[in-house]
Ligand SMILES: O=c1nc2n(C[C@H](O)[C@H](O)[C@H](O)CO)c3cc(O)ccc3cc-2c(=O)[nH]1
Ligand SMILES: C[C@H]1O[C@@H](n2cnc3c(N)ncnc32)[C@H](O)[C@@H]1O
C-alpha cells in the first residue's frame with residue numbers, strides 16, 4: 196500500500212509528527228510518492244522558515260590532520276609519515292584567521308583529527324614543539340587567540356570531547372558540533388567505514404550530544420550518507436537526533452552530507468549516493484525534525500544539482516568560504532557566493548548570511564556564554 200500524495204499532505208496539515216514506519220517507507224519513495232514527500236517537506240520548511248536560505252561565511256582551520264581514527268571515507272587524516280601530515284603553527288592559524296576577517300568571514304571552523312597524540316608519537320612531538328601537552332589544550336589556546344585577535348567566532352568540530360573539555364571551550368566558541376555520522380554498529384566491523392575508529396562508536400557520539408545539551412551549547416550534528424548504512428539506519432539516526440533534541444533543545448542545525456569518493460581513501464571504489472537519495476533523506480529529515488530545525492546540505496558536494504535540495508526542504512547551505520578550501524573534500528570547490536545567490540534565487544529563495552550561532556539561539560541567554568555575548572552582538576549590529 197502506498198501513501199497517496201493526498202494522504203501525506205493531509206497528515207502534515209494535521210500537524211501530526213511522522214512515525215518511524217512511515218519514515219522507513221518514505222526514504223525509499225519513488226515516482227509520485229517521492230514528489231509528494233518533497234512537497235510535504237518543502238511546504239513544512241517554508242511554513243516555518245519562509246523563503247530565507249542561510250549560509251555562514253567562514254574560514255576553515257585544520258589545526259592538525261593527524262588522527263587516531265581511520266574512517267574509510269576520510270582523505271583529511273594523514274599518516275604520520277605522510278609528507279602532507281601537518282599541525283598548524285600559531286602563526287599559520289593567525290594568518291588564516293586574519294585573511295578570513297579581511298574577506299568578511301565571521302566564523303572560524305576548527306575541524307581537526309581526533310586525539311592524535313593517543314596513537315601517534317609524531318603528534319606528541321608536534322604538540323611538544325608548540326608547547327602543549329594535548330590537542331585539546333592547543334585547540335583551546337588557538338580558539339581563544341583567534342577570538343581575541345580577530346573577533347572571528349570559533350565553531351569547534353574536533354571529534355569526541357569530554358564534558359569538562361566542552362565546558363572549557365564554551366566561553367571561547369559560539370557553537371560546537373560533531374556529525375553523528377550513523378547509528379549503525381555494523382559500520383565498526385572489519386572492512387566497514389568505521390573499522391578502527393574508537394571515536395565513531397554511535398553510543399559515544401550520542402553521549403557527547405547529550406552532554407552538550409546539558410551544557411547548553413548550541414550544537415551542530417548530522418549524518419553522512421552512503422557509507423554502508425541502510426536507508427532504515429538513516430531514519431534511525433535522524434530519530435536518535437530528534438529524541439535528544441526533544442530532551443535538551445540545543446541542536447541548532449542538522450547536516451545531511453553525501454559521501455564523496457576520492458582516490459586515496461579505503462572507500463575509493465565505494466559507490467556515492469545519488470542526488471535523489473540526498474533529496475529523499477533531506478525530506479525525511481525535515482518531516483522527522485520538524486519545521487523549526489535548521490536543515491543543512493553542502494552545495495559543493497553536488498555542484499550540478501544542489502539547487503534541488505531546496506525543493507526537498509533544506510534552509511541552510513552551511514559554511515562557505517571565500518578564502519579556504521573544504522579540507523574534508525579538497526577536490527570540491529565552494530561555489531562563489533554570487534553563484535550560490537543566483538542558484539538560490541532561481542529556485543525562488545533568497546540568500547542571507549548568518550553567524551555560527553543561529554539568531555534563535557543567540558537570543559537566548561542560556562545558550563550564550565557571558566564572555567561570547569559582546570563578540571556575537573558586534574557582528575549582529577554590523578549585519579542588521
Ligand atoms: O567545510 C565544511 N564544514 C563542515 N562543518 C562546518 C559547517 O559547514 C558550518 O560552517 C558550521 O557548522 C556553522 O554552521 C561541520 C561542522 C560540524 O559541526 C560538523 C561537521 C561539519 C562538516 C563540515 C565539512 O565537511 N566541511
Ligand atoms: C567533517 C565531516 O566530514 C564528513 N566527511 C568525511 N569524509 C567525507 C567524504 N569523503 N565525503 C563527504 N563527507 C565526508 C564526515 O561526516 C565528518 O564528520
Ligand code: SF4
Nearest residue numbers: 262264266269272308
Ligand atoms: S573523519 Fe575525522 S575522525 Fe575520521 S579519520 Fe577523518 S579526521 Fe579522523
